[in-house]
Amino acid sequence: MTKREVIGRYRGSFLGLLWTFVNPVLMLSIYTFVFGVIFKVRLDPHNSHIHDDQFAFAMLLFTGLILFNLFSECLSRAPGLILNNVNYVKKVIFPLEILPLVSLGSALFHAGISFLVLFSSLLIIEHPLQWTVILLPLILLPLIMLTAGLSWILASIGVFVRDIGQFIGLILTMLLFLSPIFYPASALPEAVRDYLFLNPLTLIIEQARAVILYGQLPEWSSLALYYLIAFFVAWSGLMWFKKTRKGFADVL
Numbered sequence: 001m002t003k004r005e006v007i008g009r010y011r012g013s014f015l016g017l018l019w020t021f022v023n024p025v026l027m028l029s030i031y032t033f034v035f036g037v038i039f040k041v042r043l044d045p046h047n048s049h050i051h052d053d054q055f056a057f058a059m060l061l062f063t064g065l066i067l068f069n070l071f072s073e074c075l076s077r078a079p080g081l082i083l084n085n086v087n088y089v090k091k092v093i094f095p096l097e098i099l100p101l102v103s104l105g106s107a108l109f110h111a112g113i114s115f116l117v118l119f120s121s122l123l124i125i126e127h128p129l130q131w132t133v134i135l136l137p138l139i140l141l142p143l144i145m146l147t148a149g150l151s152w153i154l155a156s157i158g159v160f161v162r163d164i165g166q167f168i169g170l171i172l173t174m175l176l177f178l179s180p181i182f183y184p185a186s187a188l189p190e191a192v193r194d195y196l197f198l199n200p201l202t203l204i205i206e207q208a209r210a211v212i213l214y215g216q217l218p219e220w221s222s223l224a225l226y227y228l229i230a231f232f233v234a235w236s237g238l239m240w241f242k243k244t245r246k247g248f249a250d251v252l
Contacts, residue, residue: 001098001102002102002105002106002109005102005103005105005106006020006106006109006110009106020109020110020113021113021117024062024066024113024114024117024118025117027062027065028058028062028117028118028121031057031058031061031062032054032055032058035057035058035061036053036054036055036056036057036058037054040054041057055121055125055127056127059118059121059122059127059213060209060213061181061182062114062118063118063205063208063209063212063213064179064180064181064182064205064209065181066111066114066115066118067111067143067201067204067205067208068175068176068179068181068201068205069107069110069111069114070107070108070110070111070143070147071143071147071175071200071201072172072175072176073103073106073107073110074100074103074104074107074147074148074150074151075147075150075151075154075168075172076165076168076169076172077103078100078103078150078151078152078154078155078158078168079154079155079157079158079164079165079168080158080165081099081100081103081151081155081158082096082099082155082156082158082159082248082252083158083159083162083252085099086252089248089249089252090249096241096245096248097152097238097241097242097245099155100148100151100152100155100241101148103151104144104147104148104151107147108144115136118212119133119212122213127213128215130211130212130213130214130215131215132210132211132212132214132215132216132217133211133212135211135217135218136208136211136212138218138223139204139207139208139211139218139223140204140208141227142204142223142226142227142229142230142231143201143204143230145227145230145231145233145234146200146229146230146233146234148234148237148238149230149233149234149235149236149237149238150233150237151237152234152237152238152240152241153236153237153240153241154168155241156240156241156244156245159244159247159248159251159252160244160247160251175199175200175201178196178199179196179199179201179202179205180196180202180205180206181205185197185202185206203219203222203223203226204226207219207222207223
């Protein structure tokens with residue numbers, strides 16, 4: 001179903017599946033041109049861990065946006081997943097709980113392509129591709145669990161509360177600007193920096209940049225705590241979904 005989801009998105013378009021490569025390449029090129037060439041954004045030399053040139057800020061930005069887009073795509077679609085697949089609800093044998101996972105699989109495919117574009121770009125512009133990048137799956141796994149858990153909860157609530165989709169859009173916009181996507185967390189004053197980590201994306205974005213761009217090891221203790229929370233959210237989300245799915249047919 002994930003394969004069908006990915007192919008279906010580009011069915012009928014001229015470039016077809018090639019758009020999965022074209023989109024991130026174009027976006028990264030635009031970020032570099034706008035922020036590196038036009039605005040000439042430069043990093044704070046005291047807080048920067050990578051070589052500062054016209055590409056540095058675009059790489060930081062692109063890394064953060066890959067993770068935000070993965071999270072955002074799943075959560076924005078989750079409230080409508082059951083509503084858009086009513087024909088599956090009355091089929092007792094169909095496991096409705098896989099619908100959020102199909103959406104997650106599609107988002108992961110696009111995130112994977114974007115990471116390939118990022119890694120290729122680092123090699124092309126002669127920025128070092130750090131060996132710590134092999135730890136990236138360890139950074140992504142808790143985000144995947146957290147996203148799955150929240151998707152199960154939102155997919156269920158979306159059946160009973162149709163306004164939840166509009167509300168999630170606002171929340172995601174807030175998370176976008178309250179994440180260290182357009183700036184590194186180290187750029188904030190210490191007095192407010194800790195509050196930024198209340199955002200579930202902050203730690204993952206910072207750790208992904210550390211292993212991909214800075215060549216640093218993850219903060220294992222923080223990551224371990226994130227794993228525990230993400231596992232609890234995933235387990236709770238699945239249990240909530242299974243408990244409430246009995247009422248889907250009555251509402252729909």
